[in-house]
Amino acid sequence: MEKPQYNIAIVRSFIHWSLLWGVVSIVVGILISFQLIIPELNLSPYFTYGRLRPLHTNAGIFGWAIGTFFALFLYMVQRLCRRPLWSDKLARFQLWLFNLTIVAAAVTLLLGFTQSKEYHELEWPIDLMVVVLWVVFSINIVMTIVKRNEEQMYVSLWFMLASVVGVAILYLVNSAAVPVSLFKSYSAYAGANDANVQWWYGHNAVAMVLTAPPLAVFYYFLPKSTGVPIFSHRLSIVAFWSLIFMYLWTGAHHLLWTPIPDWIQTMAMAFSIMLIAPSWGSVVNGYLSMNGQWRQMRENYLVKFLILGITFYGLQTLQGPLQAVRTFSAFIHYTDWVPGHVHMGTLGWVSLVLFAAIYYLAPRMYGTELYSIPMANMHFWLVLVGQLLYSVSMWIAGVQQAGMWHAIGPDGSLTYTFMESLVSVYPYYWARAFSGIIYIAGVLLFVANLVLTVRKGKTRDTTAAPGAVGAA
Ligand code: HEM
Ligand code: HEM
Numbered sequence: 001m002e003k004p005q006y007n008i009a010i011v012r013s014f015i016h017w018s019l020l021w022g023v024v025s026i027v028v029g030i031l032i033s034f035q036l037i038i039p040e041l042n043l044s045p046y047f048t049y050g051r052l053r054p055l056h057t058n059a060g061i062f063g064w065a066i067g068t069f070f071a072l073f074l075y076m077v078q079r080l081c082r083r084p085l086w087s088d089k090l091a092r093f094q095l096w097l098f099n100l101t102i103v104a105a106a107v108t109l110l111l112g113f114t115q116s117k118e119y120h121e122l123e124w125p126i127d128l129m130v131v132v133l134w135v136v137f138s139i140n141i142v143m144t145i146v147k148r149n150e151e152q153m154y155v156s157l158w159f160m161l162a163s164v165v166g167v168a169i170l171y172l173v174n175s176a177a178v179p180v181s182l183f184k185s186y187s188a189y190a191g192a193n194d195a196n197v198q199w200w201y202g203h204n205a206v207a208m209v210l211t212a213p214p215l216a217v218f219y220y221f222l223p224k225s226t227g228v229p230i231f232s233h234r235l236s237i238v239a240f241w242s243l244i245f246m247y248l249w250t251g252a253h254h255l256l257w258t259p260i261p262d263w264i265q266t267m268a269m270a271f272s273i274m275l276i277a278p279s280w281g282s283v284v285n286g287y288l289s290m291n292g293q294w295r296q297m298r299e300n301y302l303v304k305f306l307i308l309g310i311t312f313y314g315l316q317t318l319q320g321p322l323q324a325v326r327t328f329s330a331f332i333h334y335t336d337w338v339p340g341h342v343h344m345g346t347l348g349w350v351s352l353v354l355f356a357a358i359y360y361l362a363p364r365m366y367g368t369e370l371y372s373i374p375m376a377n378m379h380f381w382l383v384l385v386g387q388l389l390y391s392v393s394m395w396i397a398g399v400q401q402a403g404m405w406h407a408i409g410p411d412g413s414l415t416y417t418f419m420e421s422l423v424s425v426y427p428y429y430w431a432r433a434f435s436g437i438i439y440i441a442g443v444l445l446f447v448a449n450l451v452l453t454v455r456k457g458k459t460r461d462t463t464a465a466p467g468a469v470g471a472a
Helices: 009-035 049-081 088-111 124-146 155-175 191-210 212-226 233-247 251-255 262-274 276-288 301-323 326-332 337-366 373-406 418-424 426-456
Strands: 177-181 184-187
Touching: 009 049, 009 088, 009 337, 009 426, 049 088, 049 124, 049 155, 049 191, 049 212, 049 337, 088 124, 124 155, 124 177, 155 191, 155 212, 155 233, 191 212, 191 233, 191 251, 191 337, 212 233, 212 276, 212 301, 212 337, 233 262, 233 276, 251 262, 262 276, 262 301, 276 301, 301 326, 301 337, 301 373, 326 373, 337 373, 337 426, 373 418, 373 426, 418 426
Parallel strands: none
Antiparallel strands: 177 184
8 A cells, every 4th residue: 555645844843843932931931930039030020920930831831732742643643544634734824823822922921911810821812813723723633533544543542632622622611701902801700610610721731731642642652662562452542531531520629728619629639539540541551561671761762751751640640639638738739849740740741751752753854863862861861850850849848838837836826927938948949940950951952962963864855845745
């Protein structure tokens, strides 16, 4: 049978842009880390912590993570369906709309326009851009799957579909708002209902953006990198359906001890604990796929990224349910423990898996071998050490803060003022800022490796022109 002409050019373009947004996100992350220790670095009004923080999270989640997922979904869907993309033109339109949306997001956030909902800050005109972007993307993915030449639906396709459908529903429901001017709108929901919808969205954004897509990537690129199939397809499918079913009920674990109804909090807590099983279904499947192959941890740099990535996912999905227990939440909520959790997921799980996938694609995108494997190994160690230092310092800071806030004297008065607790965590804030520098050193090495790969190699002729398609 003739090999289908896959579109690799669009994959390459998405990766180039997502790398740019990733670097922007990390630079801003480092800047806000320093702002928390050196207030003079807040340059009013545009470059204050309050405006830069959402820029950091939006660039990280939407620019780096989603941008790379766009690339990898467009890559995987063609191969798993054994056919080219349903529409190359739609994919190219998606690329430019994606970049336009990120730029519009960055500018409006710096100008101070915001809906004040975390991970949903963008005002309604940009919401509309996001909706068009997602519809265009969804049509292309779904139609490619519908018209596939491969009967079997590999588990990555299921995770991709869940993400495509899930994000659409979440975004539309949480976007319901009444615009009062070009850049101001008010949520359609009020008070506790608003909070409940917002965190149903917020936590499922974790599910549909920071869990399902990296799992799709992991399930595809682990066997590709090791050369052996995954341990169990059945386990992967069972883990998929149970994960998707359970995630949807857990959002209220962000609102424990708040005025939302008690039963909703209890349900969120119960489902969060149950989530350990489907999450670990994938972790165990990943580990068992390495049976007889563990030597590849030493010999194959791609495997190191992927296995450490799934290990952080495993740790993240033990820590998360613990945080969802009322008593534990009472201790760590509002403390720096939570950013420690978040960055084990974003810098550890998500980014490590994405780095592996991009390395795997580099020779296919540029038609030549990777410039330097020692550089890739160095990248691995720098981001690993950076991520660990970030999370561990935040966990210690969080426990210390919680301890100080809860300390009371015999007469019931607080032992420490809030200011005392803040000053006491400064050393950990320094450690976090330093960890960011280590992490970005690794990422810059990664980018340099890719640039040198391009310089050294010759891009395949069939894919050189923008929008061109070629077998890869
Ligand atoms: C079984 C899976 C998980 C559970 C039950 C869980 C649970 C939780 C809980 C309870 C919180 C709130 C902490 C607080 O503010 O008191 C939280 C925060 C968060 N988690 Fe997880 N987590 C899980 C997995 C993940 C994964 C895989 C990621 C990927 C990066 C992630 C990213 C986040 C983020 C971004 C927040 C911060 C939300 C905010 O802005 O407040 N979580 N998680
Ligand atoms: C090493 C690089 C990074 C540094 C130094 C950094 C630093 C920070 C800082 C200082 C905060 C604010 C914490 C607070 O409000 O107390 C933050 C929040 C956050 N960052 Fe990063 N970040 C980095 C990379 C990333 C990346 C790559 C992503 C996404 C892929 C990301 C996602 C987030 C999220 C979701 C939050 C909100 C956490 C919460 O609400 O608890 N970060 N980051």
